[in-house]
């Protein structure tokens with residue numbers, strides 16, 4: 001009896017094995033042939049993006065230009081530069097036609113729905129989206145938290161209500177309301193299944209979690225309508241400087 005090939009199947013991530021199966025020598029030859037053709041402008045973009053990848057700087061780059069000015073040409077070269085080194089480059093386009101222009105290109109929809117199985121729980125647990133509680137919450141009795149959804153209008157348990165944890169159980173927490181009309185009231189917050197309302201993810205996501213986030217600080221929007229005796233402001237940028245230069249521009 002032939003034995004099954006141990007390299008086939010198993011738990012291997014389909015997406016990763018697909019992306020690592022390119023002919024690296026051929027890609028390198030194509031890359032080396034075309035890199036010398038880059039215009040000065042294309043080369044500048046190429047260098048900046050490759051530098052961000054190689055040195056793990058990360059970043060989001062928006063490349064624009066008139067039709068036929070070489071965006072796809074450069075993108076193919078960038079993909080080859082990453083892939084011939086044995087690294088992964090996921091080419092994703094918004095439409096089927098656009099995805100055909102890129103080697104190994106897929107639409108975002110097809111890429112991610114086809115690989116639902118390849119999205120491991122570990123990966124899903126790292127996702128942080130607005131309105132969705134984090135997978136892991138570090139709570140302690142006494143810590144301030146904020147509700148992330150409207151749970152019970154009559155009891156003022158609304159998105160943005162602040163509470164203080166008073167008791168913790170495996171599946172729920174008890175907390176005291178510290179803002180709004182029901183200040184002082186103790187409420188029970190259960191775990192609920194929730195789908196992000198503002199979902200920019202290209203797949204459906206649902207998480208079962210307490211609908212709260214630790215809130216030692218809140219955004220200015222969430223603090224609306226509250227009279228507070230003491231306030232500390234966190235201003236990571238010099239907004240006053242920006243305001244004054246804006247005013248200069250308008251006067």
Ligand SMILES: Nc1ncnc2c1ncn2[C@@H]1O[C@H](COP(=O)(O)OP(=O)(O)OP(=O)(O)O)[C@@H](O)[C@H]1O
Nearest residue numbers: 037038039042065066067068069070071072073074
């Ligand atoms: N530096 C270059 N050297 C040689 N040929 C190039 C170069 N840049 C682009 N080309 C060629 O010019 C043509 C148009 O380029 P490309 O398709 O990349 O443009 P584009 O900006 O993606 O266009 P569109 O916006 O219409 O999709 C292609 O045939 C491409 O191979």
